[in-house]
């Protein structure tokens with residue numbers, strides 16, 4: 001799978017879609033020990049509110065929209081489940097298979113997928129081919145690296161259990177060390193580096209109880225090693241921010257929930273990207289698509305010019321964002 005879209009005689013271009021937070025599963029009855037922990041609060045929240053907001057008909061409409069013009073790659077930034085109980089992972093696997101084969105769909109987990117430490121074998125193992133990078137796994141599953149044409153798609157896990165009423169995340173030192181190596185290596189290869197994770201890595205962007213605890217450390221790695229685009233979910237809303245890296249400003253895009261009706265916040269949405277390489281910069285075309293109550297349709301289009309890093313170009317100019 002090349003990830004490349006090519007019209008005869010045209011320069012190469014690489015396309016992908018980003019979606020997040022489908023919260024699609026229906027939890028089974030809780031065990032006795034679940035009622036003593038965080039899952040009890042999550043279950044009550046799902047019974048009272050979330051099951052009326054996150055709807056299979058919205059996800060079906062999103063699937064139909066993707067099928068009309070299938071992207072070469074799809075990145076999913078977690079929170080497929082409600083409570084992260086083992087039975088929900090099988091439901092998640094069935095939905096992933098409707099999106100496409102693992103070679104076309106890259107996944108990282110969210111905090112709802114990791115409400116409590118569970119054996120990998122009964123939970124995330126069901127999603128293994130979608131979590132994996134290229135080649136055989138060595139040690140930890142993350143960060144994952146998938147190279148598709150001129151893209152380096154790098155998945156980070158920020159999913160760790162947190163106490164009741166908190167929805168925090170953490171990447172951790174082991175992933176951060178590996179992330180810096182991967183970003184440095186793929187940057188030297190001239191690839192367009194997309195980092196995708198569940199929580200926003202922008203320090204101070206989220207409330208304390210929903211933050212990525214080590215966002216400053218992640219931002220530090222990005223500042224030193226660089227990236228071209230960072231994608232996340234978690235807050236169920238469209239957000240744009242930037243992180244600085246050696247005079248370049250890296251776009252950081254959050255997306256809405258893929259399954260939201262919109263009765264308690266933003267309606268469902270996802271994003272489509274097209275990367276067009278140039279000698280001194282990349283042109284990134286973004287189309288946001290949203291649910292209008294019956295189907296997904298185009299909401300906004302944006303073009304972003306992203307300078308190549310210093311080793312590939314003597315230019316370190318700021319990106320110019322132009323609304324079409």
Ligand SMILES: [Fe+2]
Pocket residue numbers: 079110111112167198233234235
């Ligand atoms: Fe989340």
